[in-house]
Amino acid sequence: MTETKADTRPDRRAAAFARIRDAHQTEVAEDYVELIDDLIAERGEARLVDVSAHMGVTHATAAKIIARLKREGLVLNRPYRSIFLTEDGTRMANMARQRHRVVFDFLRAIGIDRETAEADSEGMEHHASDQTLAAMERLTAEILNRRT
Amino acid sequence: MTETKADTRPDRRAAAFARIRDAHQTEVAEDYVELIDDLIAERGEARLVDVSAHMGVTHATAAKIIARLKREGLVLNRPYRSIFLTEDGTRMANMARQRHRVVFDFLRAIGIDRETAEADSEGMEHHASDQTLAAMERLTAEILNRRT
DNA sequence: AAAAAACTTTAGCCATGGCAAAACCTGAAG
């Protein structure tokens, strides 16, 4: 006995992968609410057709995803009308946008071109911990300052 | 007429999202072949039971994924025997490992702690373009040098 | 007010990656 629970180490790696599967769960939601929020800001309302165009999927796919978001309390919408965010949805959109910006600005600061930075940040944003985001912010400021 | 193809811009964003959906397609394959390669190096063979433990999923899930990889020509295995990589699988493992290292080393260089760097790099590696990887390598070297 | 266009909903299909449970081999111990 005592045993030190010898082999109960599911491996540190397993934990990392679990986190990633988790991130993938929320990733789609984050990108959609962020886009919906943008559309509302830019053109007053978010229509399904615009959401699907911006995400690059068919309207059927977007509809299904929005149904999920509604079920999860992130968006609201009445049939055939445009899409709104709940409080929770708005909160998520703002957090997502901020993280997105941090990563994007960082990539730009280290010399990545606009297009590539847009593509890379869209994916990386969901996998950067708070610690990493903070480091990126610090570095971005540092680099921009050095260019007096 | 002429029309400037006014609204045919599916939006640059759509392209970024398409790339991410693409990355998610290959992501699982990359992580599995990398792990299988590691296991073979470390302990001579890769058993299903170890793969599933390290990935933190049930053996049933791992079996299904390995079946997919086999179908796609990345791994080989005879029933009830251990798992091998094909040439293609080995190639993919090596490229994945290298990208992984670049991202991990970079995170460590900017001061992220080991555990967090492991978790973050496991996700970010799949979304960093060659351009970004190059910049990370450059920055890593620079930072390490400055610490004369 | 009718007709046409545009948009949304719904249905049905597929692939992937989760899980639990059962059936099936293999290799060590006995």
Add this chain to the structure above:
DNA sequence: CTTCAGGTTTTGCCATGGCTAAAGTTTTTT
């Protein structure tokens, strides 16, 4: 040479996010 413990395979189930195609509404044009 049996037994049985530990791996492996297989079977079903579920959720998500893709797609096409068909139906239903709303909005715009004529």
